[in-house]
Amino acid sequence: MVLIAHHTGLAKAPSMATLAILSSALKDLRISQQSLPAISHMSKRNASHQAQGRANKAKDGPGKRLGAKKTGGEYVVPGNIIFKQRGTLWFPGDNCFMGRDHTIHAGAPGYVTYYKDPARHPDRKYIGIVFEKGHSLPQPAHAVRRRKLGMLAYQTPPPTQPIDQVFDALGPTPSISQLSPVAVKKNSRGSTLALRPGYQYRQANWEIGREAEKREAAMQEQGKTTRMFPVFKPKNRFAAWRKSAARISKNAETRARNRMGKAKK
């Protein structure tokens, strides 16, 4: 029955082991005692140990080479690695600093000291550097701190001549007309046009920028102006509105005129 259920339900061949068990159980019930071929010699063991995933506990990875790189009393120079750690087992004390991965580095030349400073923190361990072999850390609370300058004084060279004085020494700057008579032209308004990069006779950009101002100044002398509107004041909304209204009406007029012209054609 079990066998049938196996066959019908799962439609899967029973394993050799199952067949062996069943055949031994049915042996006594069998009438003819003729021997059947033994199943046991046909059986085969397949792998039953999972090889992938988290079947086994993760083993120790490679060592990370953490720990003290310099022992107490050893001489170090700035930048030397004193202690490599994960997290802050040790904190940087005097003349030391902590790197990106909590590594303790030396900040001054001297001798490494491992110490505790209850006045600073009750249970933190510090690594510091003392300048002399005999010194100890932490430094006494009310005494002047031991510090090193670690610098040398150099005489700076006398200051160079300021740029404007250099130009004065060179004399007046030659104007464009003096540079070469061939490379200069004049336009209809009388402004000078120089041969500029790209083989163009034109004014310099800064001169173009000044042109409108110059013309306005010339008109002002005659009591006229080149401006269509008075000088723009950004906060004067009333003037801005009037201006835009004038522009809109002018545009409408032009459009109407154009339309009429087209209609005639």
Add this chain to the structure above:
Amino acid sequence: MAFEMRARPLAKCIKCTSHRSLTLPIRSFTSAARLALDVDTGATETQAPPPSTPKKRDPNTVTTAHGERQLLRNQRLMPIGSRRRRAAMQQSGLPFSELPYQCFQEAREYLREDRAEKLEAIRIERERIEKLKQAKVSETEQSRKEIRLQSMQRQLEELKILADINDPLVKKTFEDGKGDMNKPIYRYLADRKWRSYKRRVLIQRITQMNVVPDVLPSIEPVVSTSLSFAGRKVAHGEFVDSLISAQAPKLNIQCYDKGKRLVTIAVINPDVPDVSKDGFGYRCHFLACNIEISPTDTQVNLSKLVEDKQVVLPWLPAYAQKGLPYQRMSVVILNQSGPGETETRPIDVTTIQASDKKRDGFILRSFVNRMKLTPVGVDLFRTKWDDGTAEVMQNAGIPGWDVEFRAKRIEPLPYQRKDGERYR
């Protein structure tokens, strides 16, 4: 209306549909002007709107931030007193003490009774002090009597504060900044306010910047100080431009216990480079004695002190040479009284030792011990090399403006070749 609805589908969207009879100012297809307002618009178009005159505001009653700004901008006036006071002024013309709230008045009555009690206690305490002063005691009992008198005096001062501490008018006056520093209650309130925040900041600055072990072994500030250069206040420990700190600052020293006293002011730089020693030394930038201060007399202009009676070392501009780290300029206020003394004593400036008149190598610790002074206040500002430093040093005739400091090269450790085993 119906025509309008058909003509203008937008009109359907008007929210209030129940007021159908209401004629809305919607222009239908008419050529004539509908409203008188429309006719005018053509004429008004060309005229400028009337210039808006800013509203006049009362500096006594303006309460909003906007109003205060407008007052400052348009009338060039500062609002008077606190915003709370101004709000009260706005609401009623009644004096604060006569506000018609029953609970308030009953509370005032209760406080009045309490105050009467305290005043009675003060009277009794005074009598007891007098009696003890008159009492004759043996030589051995004399010190005990002194201690007893001191503690009774302390008790009396405490009672004086307790008598006024709950008075709403006192609180109001203090908050308006009109407290009289001659009265113990206002001194007490000002002290409490200073200790609540500003003193903590000061303590933090002087400990984090190590003024405390470097300049003096320890200090417990009891007077508040504020430093100002050319009219601008400088926070404790702020960087001050060397051009600005070339002139002597003004110092505001506020003490919170009664009476006049004489103080010594010293400005010490503990970060003076010493290349030969490969370390740091001290320099005194300013030293003056016999400066009288009291709770009401707080301003000290360091440049306007009497030459031969007060100033020992006149102001030397703060400077830090090029390449050096910043230098701390610590201002220390020292009471001219020893640890046990109650009264301050004047110092004869002419008798100050020659070693104390030297700026370089001035050690404040030994000066304090020798002259028997007590540190009562501290302030701090910092200086570093900037564009004006060379000019300031040249103007003051200080050598070394063209000296640059650079880090000393430190020889790297010799490379240790590991034994050959590793490289196989």
